[in-house]
Amino acid sequence: MAQTPRERARVQTMADITRIGRDHLAVHGAAGLSLRAVARDLGVVSSAVYRYVASRDDLLTLLVVDGYNALGDAVDAALEAVPGGDHAERFRTLGRAVRVWGLAEPARYALLFGSPVPGYAAPAEQTTEPGTRVVGRLVEIIQSAFGAGALQPLPAGSSTPALAGDLAAIRAEVQLSMPDEVLARGVLVWAALFGAVNFEVFGQYGPGTFSDPAALFECHLDALAAMVGLR
Structure with missing residues (x-):
């Protein structure tokens, strides 16, 4: 209409x-x-x-949703150019897209992943869906690789009944078949990927420490891919 x-x-x-x-x-x-x-x-x-x-909070929510969708669009566009079966390269492409967007949009990146805004709580009903777009693509890549037998076998990690229950709940909610050790490492990869981007966007390495931060990030991507078993 x-x-x-x-x-x-x-x-x-x-x-x-x-x-x-x-x-x-x-x-x-x-x-x-x-x-x-x-x-x-x-x-x-x-x-x-x-x-x-x-209100100002409604304006912040508008900008949060806009930022998450802009980042999600950038990741989606980058992944369109990579074959679905090349799981390791799709992971690296996702990581590069997050880094490029964060460096190009430091203020918007800071709103999404920096210090919380005092007095503001993002409404989950408006921000959860756009806010999980990128991690959803990451999970999709790892699950696809697992389903295709393209992950190296991983040793079982330490766990507790509470952690096993949390991982089982995530697996059921997102309809995953990957075992606990893959899912737990996937969570670590998610946290570490954004941690590496945060350090660069927010200048945490210090000025002049790395003359080629892009090369450092590629090293990080290689390590993270290996961590989750991507061949």
């Missing part, structure tokens, strides 16, 4: 608010976001903006 002129205007206004919010995020950071400032740059009185975004 075609949109009415009013619906098209609303969609365009929301897009403009999101764009201006991204610009303000890059300049002022999440803690410095202001709906009044967004309204000023939008060219309307502040009361008009509240018809679209009710």
